[in-house]
Amino acid sequence: MTSPSPRPRHRSSPGTERHLRDVWDELEHDVVDEQCDCVTCTEARARLATVDLFAAAWRSGIEEAPQQPSNDLKASIMSAVRAEFRSGRKIPLKRAEAGELSVRESAITELVRQAVAVIPGVWPRGCRVLQPTEAPVDIEQAETVEPLQISVGLSVAVSQLHPALVERARRAIRERLHRELGPREIVIDLVVEEVHDD
Numbered sequence: 001m002t003s004p005s006p007r008p009r010h011r012s013s014p015g016t017e018r019h020l021r022d023v024w025d026e027l028e029h030d031v032v033d034e035q036c037d038c039v040t041c042t043e044a045r046a047r048l049a050t051v052d053l054f055a056a057a058w059r060s061g062i063e064e065a066p067q068q069p070s071n072d073l074k075a076s077i078m079s080a081v082r083a084e085f086r087s088g089r090k091i092p093l094k095r096a097e098a099g100e101l102s103v104r105e106s107a108i109t110e111l112v113r114q115a116v117a118v119i120p121g122v123w124p125r126g127c128r129v130l131q132p133t134e135a136p137v138d139i140e141q142a143e144t145v146e147p148l149q150i151s152v153g154l155s156v157a158v159s160q161l162h163p164a165l166v167e168r169a170r171r172a173i174r175e176r177l178h179r180e181l182g183p184r185e186i187v188i189d190l191v192v193e194e195v196h197d198d
Contacts, residue, residue: 089104089105089129090102090103090104090105091103091104091105091108091129091148093181093182093184103181105129108127108129108148108150108177108181109127109128109129111176111177111180111181112124112127112150112152112173112176112177113127114176115169115172115173115175115176115177116152116154116169116172116173118172119160119165119168119169119172120157120160121156121157121159121160121198122154122155122156122157122160122165122169123154123155123156123196124152124153124154124155125153125154125155125193125194126152126153126193127150127151127152127153128150128151129148129149129150130149130150130151130189147184147185147186147187148177148184148185148186148187149186149187149189150173150186150187150188150189151189151191152169152173152188152189152190152191153191153193154166154169154190154191154192154193154194155192155193155194155195155196156192156194156195156196157195157196157197157198158195158196158197158198159198161192161195166190166192169190170188170190173186173188174186174188
């Protein structure tokens, strides 16, 4: 299979960039670049190895039943792959001299989806954390970080489409994040992307 151009890159250390395809080639040929043992490369190798294992399981399932691959198998594979690759960035929650407390972007988006899903007639369509991950911070002057900025897309039933709904969803999201992540300033941008039948 031909890889797209340009190749995906990731920064393995200050001033150094590597192609994700290079890491994949290392795994395929059982060769590891001993000069690149940074956290990013290590995580990339682990995730690509996981994808390779699931792909092998998928191929095995297709060979056993080529005319009708198991939908459950495909669903479990895709769920695992999404979990590996969508864990996302580390979002800082608090900084102090002792270190930084952070949470994965995927954990935040899952909390947002859960908060929205309990509102009758409302479905979460997407969630993005807009906050930069590596803003320079003066540890001596700041133990907290900049506001958490979130963009959320909604699908709303026709019968529930009214101005108060947006504020209700915003309040539910803020309360859930405060309860799970602790108090901090949160900016929530809500967009009704779709209107569906009841």
